[in-house]
Amino acid sequence: MSETDPLTLKFRCPKELEGLIPQPIPASMGLPDWIKAMPATAFSALNQSEEQTVKRCPPFIDAVTSGFLIPLVCDLKVEDGGITWDNELPPGGTIDFPRSPISFHDVAQVTGSPLFEADRFLLKFHNLWTIEAPEGWALLFTHPINRFDLPFTTVTGLVDSDRFHGSFVHFPAHWHDTSFRGVIPKGTPVAQCIPVKRQAWTMQTAVFTDDDIAEIHEVRDALKREQGVYRKRFRA
Incomplete structure (x- = not known):
């Protein structure tokens, strides 16, 4: 396999x-409606000019569209401090699996962390897909990136999914919007998984050289002269 051949995750x-x-x-197929609907530019009262919104920011969009999204199994109805659902899955056959879309983690498991609240559980979204990554790759599971509209925050974890793919990986989450009332629709992304190559890294620090300074001035001047410099010259 060459470096240009696509890698495959097996769900x-x-x-x-x-x-x-x-x-x-x-994730590129799961852009939320609010990103699709938002304008590419908006008037800035502070600068008295039209400014580009995050919809035109490549790092923002590239993060949102990176990797794959794991969807919610069914609608969740949230009201009166409780969560209910109406979804009947068949029982497991040769492989047992959870038939409910969610369960919980006891709050004792996050004792001493900012997630700890004595009278609240941590939600756990059930994922009914095993995921196998290519040799040498792990998967970063995190909250769907830049999805500030969701009433929960999925806890981030890194799994060596090239080795561990014989069981389901479920997703703990903190329900931060206690005022939310309504339905979280089936298919809502509850986690984003991003492949990460497992390799050793070292760190180096240094001061700017004359060549570094010249490059910085050149890039800054280009950014001032025209829009889209990063997208045109640097984006891979």
Whole structure:
């Protein structure tokens, strides 16, 4: 395999669930409606000019569209301090699996952390897909990136999914919007998984050289002269 060949993540689910649960999708296909609807530019009262919004910011969009999204199994109805659902999955056959979309982590598991609240559980989203990464790759599971609209925050974890792919990875989450009332729709992304190559890194620090300074001035001047310099010259 050459460096230009695409790498593959293998998502598998129990046969009983085929066609009954939503499939993971490339994050590039899961842009939220608010990003699609927001303008590319907006008037800045501070600068008295039209300014580009984050919709035109490549690092923002590249982060949102990186990797794959894991979807919520079914609608969740949130009201009166409780969460309910109406979704009947068949029982497991040769492989057992959770039939509910969520469960919880006891708060004792986050004792001493900022997530600890004595009278609240941590939510756990059930993921019914095993995920196998290529040799040498791990998966960073995190909250769907820049999805500030969601009433929960998924806890981030790094899994060596090239080795550990014989079981489901579920996603603990902190429900931060206690005032939320309504339905979280089936298919809502509950986690984003981003492949990370497992390798050793070292760190180096240094002061700017004359060549570094010249490069910085050149890039800054270009950024002042025209829009889209990063996108045109530096974005991979």
